[in-house]
Every structure is written in C-alpha cells, then in structure tokens.
Amino acid sequence: MHSKNNSNNQEEETKKSFIEQARRAQIVEATIAVLAEQGYLNTSFSRIAAQAGISASLISYHFKSKEELTEAVYTFITQQRQEHVAAQVAGAATATDRLRIMLEADLAYMGTRPELFQALLEILFVGRSKTDAQSHRADVVHAGFMPIAEVLKAGQASGEFGDFDAFNLAIIIDSARDGFLGQLAVYPEFDLEQFTATLMTTVLTLIKKDK
Amino acid sequence: MHSKNNSNNQEEETKKSFIEQARRAQIVEATIAVLAEQGYLNTSFSRIAAQAGISASLISYHFKSKEELTEAVYTFITQQRQEHVAAQVAGAATATDRLRIMLEADLAYMGTRPELFQALLEILFVGRSKTDAQSHRADVVHAGFMPIAEVLKAGQASGEFGDFDAFNLAIIIDSARDGFLGQLAVYPEFDLEQFTATLMTTVLTLIKKDK
Amino acid sequence: MHSKNNSNNQEEETKKSFIEQARRAQIVEATIAVLAEQGYLNTSFSRIAAQAGISASLISYHFKSKEELTEAVYTFITQQRQEHVAAQVAGAATATDRLRIMLEADLAYMGTRPELFQALLEILFVGRSKTDAQSHRADVVHAGFMPIAEVLKAGQASGEFGDFDAFNLAIIIDSARDGFLGQLAVYPEFDLEQFTATLMTTVLTLIKKDK
Amino acid sequence: MHSKNNSNNQEEETKKSFIEQARRAQIVEATIAVLAEQGYLNTSFSRIAAQAGISASLISYHFKSKEELTEAVYTFITQQRQEHVAAQVAGAATATDRLRIMLEADLAYMGTRPELFQALLEILFVGRSKTDAQSHRADVVHAGFMPIAEVLKAGQASGEFGDFDAFNLAIIIDSARDGFLGQLAVYPEFDLEQFTATLMTTVLTLIKKDK
DNA sequence: CATGAATGAGAATTCATTCAT
DNA sequence: AATGAATGAATTCTCATTCAT
Numbered sequence: 103m104h105s106k107n108n109s110n111n112q113e114e115e116t117k118k119s120f121i122e123q124a125r126r127a128q129i130v131e132a133t134i135a136v137l138a139e140q141g142y143l144n145t146s147f148s149r150i151a152a153q154a155g156i157s158a159s160l161i162s163y164h165f166k167s168k169e170e171l172t173e174a175v176y177t178f179i180t181q182q183r184q185e186h187v188a189a190q191v192a193g194a195a196t197a198t199d200r201l202r203i204m205l206e207a208d209l210a211y212m213g214t215r216p217e218l219f220q221a222l223l224e225i226l227f228v229g230r231s232k233t234d235a236q237s238h239r240a241d242v243v244h245a246g247f248m249p250i251a252e253v254l255k256a257g258q259a260s261g262e263f264g265d266f267d268a269f270n271l272a273i274i275i276d277s278a279r280d281g282f283l284g285q286l287a288v289y290p291e292f293d294l295e296q297f298t299a300t301l302m303t304t305v306l307t308l309i310k311k312d313k
Numbered sequence: 314m315h316s317k318n319n320s321n322n323q324e325e326e327t328k329k330s331f332i333e334q335a336r337r338a339q340i341v342e343a344t345i346a347v348l349a350e351q352g353y354l355n356t357s358f359s360r361i362a363a364q365a366g367i368s369a370s371l372i373s374y375h376f377k378s379k380e381e382l383t384e385a386v387y388t389f390i391t392q393q394r395q396e397h398v399a400a401q402v403a404g405a406a407t408a409t410d411r412l413r414i415m416l417e418a419d420l421a422y423m424g425t426r427p428e429l430f431q432a433l434l435e436i437l438f439v440g441r442s443k444t445d446a447q448s449h450r451a452d453v454v455h456a457g458f459m460p461i462a463e464v465l466k467a468g469q470a471s472g473e474f475g476d477f478d479a480f481n482l483a484i485i486i487d488s489a490r491d492g493f494l495g496q497l498a499v500y501p502e503f504d505l506e507q508f509t510a511t512l513m514t515t516v517l518t519l520i521k522k523d524k
Numbered sequence: 525m526h527s528k529n530n531s532n533n534q535e536e537e538t539k540k541s542f543i544e545q546a547r548r549a550q551i552v553e554a555t556i557a558v559l560a561e562q563g564y565l566n567t568s569f570s571r572i573a574a575q576a577g578i579s580a581s582l583i584s585y586h587f588k589s590k591e592e593l594t595e596a597v598y599t600f601i602t603q604q605r606q607e608h609v610a611a612q613v614a615g616a617a618t619a620t621d622r623l624r625i626m627l628e629a630d631l632a633y634m635g636t637r638p639e640l641f642q643a644l645l646e647i648l649f650v651g652r653s654k655t656d657a658q659s660h661r662a663d664v665v666h667a668g669f670m671p672i673a674e675v676l677k678a679g680q681a682s683g684e685f686g687d688f689d690a691f692n693l694a695i696i697i698d699s700a701r702d703g704f705l706g707q708l709a710v711y712p713e714f715d716l717e718q719f720t721a722t723l724m725t726t727v728l729t730l731i732k733k734d735k
Numbered sequence: 736m737h738s739k740n741n742s743n744n745q746e747e748e749t750k751k752s753f754i755e756q757a758r759r760a761q762i763v764e765a766t767i768a769v770l771a772e773q774g775y776l777n778t779s780f781s782r783i784a785a786q787a788g789i790s791a792s793l794i795s796y797h798f799k800s801k802e803e804l805t806e807a808v809y810t811f812i813t814q815q816r817q818e819h820v821a822a823q824v825a826g827a828a829t830a831t832d833r834l835r836i837m838l839e840a841d842l843a844y845m846g847t848r849p850e851l852f853q854a855l856l857e858i859l860f861v862g863r864s865k866t867d868a869q870s871h872r873a874d875v876v877h878a879g880f881m882p883i884a885e886v887l888k889a890g891q892a893s894g895e896f897g898d899f900d901a902f903n904l905a906i907i908i909d910s911a912r913d914g915f916l917g918q919l920a921v922y923p924e925f926d927l928e929q930f931t932a933t934l935m936t937t938v939l940t941l942i943k944k945d946k
Numbered sequence: 947c948a949t950g951a952a953t954g955a956g957a958a959t960t961c962a963t964t965c966a967t
Numbered sequence: 968a969a970t971g972a973a974t975g976a977a978t979t980c981t982c983a984t985t986c987a988t
Contacts, residue, residue: 543950729940780963
C-alpha cells in the first residue's frame with residue numbers, strides 16, 4: 103500500500119492503475135455489448151465474462167457489486183456523450199448555433215453507435231432495485247433536457263429567439279432526439295442525416311422570432 | 314372432469330372462462346402495479362402474487378410463462394390506450410382535428426395514469442429473453458408513430474397541411490408525447506395541461522401550410 | 525390463504541401445517557447431525573440437503589435464510605433441554621432437591637445425546653455474523669447459570685443453604701456441567717453417571733450449612 | 736536467488752527468518768483480533784489482511800493454508816497461556832500452592848485478555864474442516880484438565896488432599912475456570928477478582944482432608 | 947380452480963489460493 | 968519479500984415452473 107522505496111513509485115502506480123483501468127474499461131465495453139445484444143435481463147456476470155473472455159469472479163474483483171458496474175457503464179456512456187458535444191459546442195457564437203450543435207453533434211455521435219444508446223436505455227429503465235434509484239433516474243432524465251432549456255432561455259433573453267414555453271419545448275426537442283435514437287437502435291436502416299435535417303428545420307421554425 | 318351430464322355444459326364453460334378472465338385481469342393489474350412500483354427486476358411471480366393476494370403458482374396456472382404474462386400486460390395497456398383515443402378520434406372531421414385529438418386524448422388518458430406508462434416502459438426495455446423479442450419490440454416502437462405518420466400524410470394529400478418530411482416529423486411528435494409521459498412518471502408535478510397546450514401549438518406551427 | 529368453503533378448513537390447515545412442521549423438523553434434525561459431524565464451517569445447505577435426502581432449495585423454501593435455520597435449531601435444542609428438566613423439577617420440594625434434579629435431569633438427557641450439545645456449541649460459537657448476535661449469545665450464556673443462581677439464592681433465603689457467593693458459585697456449577705458435556709462430545713467413553721455423582725457430591729458439599 | 740556471493744549468507748538467512756517471524760507474529764495477532772471481534776465466520780484472509788494492513792496474498796505466502804494459520808494462532812495463544820502459568824508455578828512448594836497458582840495465574844492473565852480466550856473458543860469450536868480435527872480438538876480439550884488432574888492426584892498421593900474423584904473434579908475445576916473466562920468475554924463487567932476468590936474458596940473446600 | 951411443496955437452473959458474491967512481476 | 972491480478976470452487980438465495988392434492 104505505502105511502499106518504502108520512493109524511487110519509481112509513481113511509475114509503478116501508474117502502470118498498476120493502468121492495468122486496472124484497462125480491465126475495467128474492457129469489462130465496461132463487454133457489458134455494453136451484452137446489454138445491447140441481450141438486454142438487461144440476460145446481462146449476468148457470467149455472460150459479460152464470456153463476452154470479455156475472463157472469469158466471472160474477475161468482474162467481482164474489479165467492481166464491488168453489480169450496481170457499481172452498472173453505474174460505471176452509465177457514467178462511461180454519459181461522459182462520452184457529453185464530451186463529444188462539449189468539444190464542438192465550445193466554438194458556437196450564437197444561441198442558435200449552440201442549440202444546433204448540441205443536437206447535431208449528439209445525433210452524429212450517438213447515431214453511429216446505437217449500442218450505446220441501447221445500453222443506456224436498458225440501464226435507465228431497469229436498474230431500479232435500490233432506494234435512491236428512482237431519484238437517480240430522475241436526475242438522469244433531468245440531465246437530458248435541462249441544457250436545452252437553458253439554451254432556449256438564453257436565446258430568448260438575448261432577443262435571438264421568439265416567444266415560447268422554453269421548458270416544455272425543451273422536453274419536446276430532447277424527447278424527439280432521444281426518441282429517434284431509440285428507433286435507430288431497432289431500425290438501423292433509418293436515415294440519420296435526414297432525421298437530423300428534419301429536426302433542425304423543425305427546431306429553427308419553432309424558435310424563430312416572427313412566427 | 315365430471316362431465317357426465319352434458320346438459321349445462323356450455324354454461325359451465327362460460328362461467329369458467331369468466332372466472333378465468335377475471336383472474337387474468339386481476340393478475341395483469343397486479344403486475345402493472347408491481348412493475349410501476351418496483352421495476353421489472355423486482356417483478357417476480359411471487360411479488361405479483363403477494364400484490365394480488367394469491368399464490369405464485371396460480372399465475373403459472375393462468376399464464377403459461379412469464380413471457381406470456383408480459384405480453385398480456387403489454388396488450389392490455391396498449392388496447393386501453395388505443396381504445397380511448399379511437400373513441401374520440403371517430404368524430405374528427407379534418408386531419409388537423411384528427412391529429413389534435415390523437416395527441417390530446419392520449420395525453421389526457423395516459424397522463425392521468427402514469428403507472429400504465431411506467432409499466433409499459435419497463436416491459437419495452439427489458440423483457441427480451443427470446444430471440445424474436447427484438448422484432449417484437451420493433452413492432453411496438455413502430456406502432457407509436459405510424460398512426461401519426463398516416464394522419465400527416467393524409468393531411469398533406471388533402472392539401473390541408475404544408476410540405477414537410479411526414480415520416481420523421483411523426484417520429485418527432487410521437488417521441489415528444491411519449492417523452493413527456495416518461496418525465497411525468499418521474500416528476501408528477503409537471504403540468505400536463507400546459508405541456509399539452511405547448512405541444513399542440515408546436516404541432517400546429519409545424520404542419521401549417523404557408524410557413 | 526382464506527379459502528371460501530369453511531367446511532373442513534381446520535382439518536386441511538392442520539394437515540398442511542403438519543407436513544410443513546414435519547419437513548422443518550426433518551431439516552432441523554439433519555442440520556443437527558451435520559453440525560455435530562462436520563462442524564459449522566462444513567454445514568452448508570447442500571450438505572444438509574444431502575443428509576436429509578432433499579434439494580438445497582427446499583431448505584430455502586422452508587427457512588427464509590441460513591440465520592433463520594440456525595435460530596430454529598438453537599430454539600429446538602434449547603426447548604428440548606428445558607422441557608426435560610422442567611418436567612422433573614416440578615415435583616421438587618426443597619431447594620436442594622430442585623438443584624439436584626436440575627443438574628441430574630439435564631446431564632441425563634444431554635449426556636445421552638452428545639450431538640445436541642455439540643450442535644449447540646457450534647451455533648453459539650460461530651453464528652456471529654449479524655450485529656445482534658453478540659447480545660444474543662450473551663442472553664444464551666446468561667440463560668445457563670441464572671436458573672441455578674436463583675435456586676442457590678432461594679436456598680439461602682430459606683436457610684436451607686449456607687453462606688456463599690451465589691452468583692459466582694452458579695457460574696461454577698453451570699460451567700462444570702456444560703464443560704463435562706463438552707468433553708463427552710469428544711470422549712464418548714467418559715462415564716456420565718460417575719461424573720454426575722461427583723458433581724452432586726461436590727455441589728452438596730459446597731452448599732452445606734455448617735461448613 | 737542472487738546467491739553468488741556466499742560471504743554473508745548466514746546473516747541474510749537469519750535476517751530473513753527474523754522478518755519472517757515478525758510477519759508471522761503480526762499476522763497471528765491480526766487474526767486474533769479479527770477472530771475476537773468478528774467471529775470465525777467473518778475471519779477471512781482479506782479481513783485479516785485489512786486488519787494487519789497487508790495484502791491477502793502475503794498471508795498465503797507465510798502460511799501454506801488457512802489450517803496452518805489457525806494452528807499457529809492456537810499454538811501461540813496456548814503457549815502464552817502456559818508460559819505465564821509455568822513461570823509462577825515453578826516456585827510452589829505444596830500441591831495446594833501449585834493448584835492455587837495454576838488457577839490464579841491463568842485467570843489473572845487470560846482474564847485481562849479476553850480476546851485471547853474469545854479467539855481460542857472460535858478456533859476450538861469451528862476450524863474442523865479436516866478429518867483429524869476431531870482428535871486434534873480432543874487433544875486440546877484434554878490439555879485443559881489433565882494438569883489439574885495431575886496436581887490433584889499428586890496431592891492425594893502425598894496425603895495433602897482428601898479423598899475425591901480426582902479425574903472428574905479436575906474436569907469440574909477446569910470447566911469452572913474456562914466457563915468464567917467465557918462469560919467474561921461476553922460480560923466484561925463481571926468481577927474477575929471476586930470470581931477468583933470464590934473459585935479458590937470452593938476448590939480449597941473440595942480438596943480439604945477432613946470433610 | 948387453487949395451492950403448497952418441491953425442484954433445477956442460475957444469480958451475485960466471497961473465498962483461499964496461485965502466479966507473474 | 969510482497970503484491971495485484973486472476974481464478975475455480977463453493978456459498979446463500981431467488982426464480983419460474985411442475986405436480987399431486
């Protein structure tokens with residue numbers, strides 16, 4: 103734990119935690135694959151282990167409980183999602199641009215990895231065994247439309263957008279985007295670009311000033 | 314078993330199927346309650362039985378498998394939902410009216426029974442143990458936006474609506490409605506009427522002819 | 525649960541609970557046997573099941589948890605023990621008689637069933653996984669010498685016994701009796717009657733008035 | 736491994752066995768603590784490791800098996816116990832003195848270290864996974880009263896004590912002492928000195944010549 | 947029609963132990 | 968000397984389902 107020779111301590115610890123991180127990542131990826139392919143009900147430690155080519159107890163070794171693993175998967179997907187959007191939204195000048203990029207970047211990333219969204223849904227609508235899960239899910243749901251609601255309000259405050267119920271419109275936009283992603287997981291042949299275009303046209307119509 | 318006298322055979326069978334129907338309905342209702350309260354993971358036969366005040370084996374007696382029970386619950390909720398909409402949409406004269414009623418009637422019914430939607434979500438995103446479940450879920454997802462797409466196309470064909478991508482707009486509208494119902498299950502304090510109003514304004518803006 | 529025909533209700537319930545009781549008794553007996561033969565560590569549900577010739581899950585069916593089973597075994601042995609003593613101690617006239625019977629009756633019963641004492645020890649010195657187990661064990665330990673202490677004090681109060689530290693002498697007597705039972709479990713060849721005689725002589729010497 | 740230079744080989748080995756001994760002692764102490772605090776069932780390598788601040792595999796490194804560790808703990812406690820008594824009993828002149836010191840010294844030492852007795856009990860009544868464990872335990876139990884029996888017989892042979900069943904009286908005395916130690920582990924508030932006094936009075940009464 | 951009894955399959959998790967480093 | 972990583976065996980327990988009554 104606290105070794106005596108402080109020579110290459112950091113290097114060792116980095117390497118160690120590297121292996122650990124690699125394993126955890128491997129397990130998380132395997133879990134996503136199983137979740138997307140087999141559904142939450144069939145996502146047992148032994149199936150994840152089979153998918154990853156490791157033993158089931160190794161999963162317990164790296165994740166204290168199934169809950170912790172599920173949480174890690176959720177965190178991983180959500181972070182990936184947010185990072186991709188954040189990277190592109192940084193350069194947006196207007197509220198319109200920010201809103202456009204938020205939707206387009208998210209659809210572009212998640213739309214090409216339907217298994218991520220699939221896994222996310224499985225987690226959100228199942229892992230409700232513990233007491234705080236309901237509120238956790240609430241937070242999650244919340245997290246989806248709040249950023250959109252803020253952009254909408256910002257656009258209204260700056261006079262860039264027209265007059266509308268920002269809160270409920272945010273729910274509509276957020277649900278539309280996630281709804282399509284949900285469809286895409288089931289119907290891979292749906293046209294991502296076309297939907298994105300339709301959604302953008304729709305949104306621009308709705309936030310227009312002189313409507 | 315003791316069918317020596319074939320006098321009132323039919324009557325008996327009718328009575329049996331009546332009891333049978335009543336039991337099945339009771340079990341379905343209990344399942345919905347447990348699904349909504351405890352989540353799919355905690356919805357075992359024994360919990361449903363406890364909720365209904367019957368034995369777990371009686372559920373097996375009336376439903377060949379858990380899959381069949383799940384299917385029955387899904388069918389029950391979906392039928393209820395469709396019947397309520399169908400009853401009101403019958404009297405609609407224009408496509409606009411039909412679309413409005415489809416949304417308003419559904420929100421009015423499902424919005425006041427969040428446990429139905431909750432249970433629906435639990436089923437849709439979990440019960441995937443058999444191979445054909447993926448396609449089954451596809452049908453389900455499909456069922457949501459197709460009626461809307463048809464109305465949109467009808468409105469366009471009759472010249473009542475403007476020019477837009479009917480298919481993708483149907484996905485948007487359907488997702489917006491269901492998305493809000495999903496939120497409502499988590500945040501009961503959300504304002505159903507206000508959202509309905511916002512959604513209607515939005516939809517009317519989108520289908521308008523001279524936009 | 526609450527059946528409609530109240531004709532032979534009681535009879536049915538009696539029969540049912542009879543089967544249930546029989547099974548529980550069978551499992552308890554099997555558990556005692558395994559405990560005594562293999563020790564607590566090797567007393568798993570599957571071993572008990574093998575001993576009883578039933579499936580391991582049937583044990584779970586009748587006992588909600590291993591803790592409950594352990595508790596049942598403890599209760600069973602303790603009750604047996606107390607009943608045997610109580611039956612004989614009832615007719616005792618003097619404190620001396622009461623004390624003598626308490627010791628002789630207990631040694632006579634438990635001494636011929638060393639596996640009961642063995643099982644008792646295994647439970648008392650192992651089943652300490654839960655929080656309240658420490659206090660539970662305390663109660664148990666307490667239960668052993670308190671009846672003896674009471675008899676000693678009663679004998680002193682009535683002038684039947686001499687002057688001594690009743691509390692600590694009770695511990696000594698109780699420990700001596702249980703200590704021998706513990707030895708007997710390991711060395712079945714020890715002479716029960718001879719020890720009983722020695723213990724009685726000893727005790728009578730100690731409580732004598734004019735010593 | 737790098738034993739090319741055989742110059743200070745012996746010194747190294749000595750140092751090694753010193754470290755080895757220290758580690759083994761550390762692990763034994765940690766095991767005693769966990770045994771006393773958590774009970775045998777909760778005494779796993781990982782818990783012992785946590786208590787000692789080392790890794791679980793280091794325990795396997797120093798003790799070939801759990802059995803060996805258990806054995807080491809038992810030996811350690813027993814040796815401590817015997818050494819303390821032996822040191823004081825050496826100067827006893829009469830059999831009475833020897834007996835008195837054997838009891839007083841043991842109670843004085845073990846009575847102030849209830850965790851040792853607690854750990855001893857946990858080991859004696861649990862660690863029975865191997866075939867020969869039963870006989871091992873027999874030896875252990877034996878070890879308790881045999882020294883007492885010998886003193887009693889010696890005192891009788893020399894005419895110092897009266898006439899009694901030395902063997903069974905030894906069991907009584909041994910059980911009384913250990914029984915109180917067991918109580919003490921559960922009720923720390925019990926009065927060690929008072930019990931010791933009572934026990935001594937009792938024993939002296941029992942071995943008296945003209946009774 | 948209804949149930950209690952029973953089961954086998956499978957779940958998550960802990961354990962002692964091994965091994966490369 | 969010491970450890971983290973890894974595993975297979977074993978554990979308790981839950982589940983859907985069957986069957987005799």
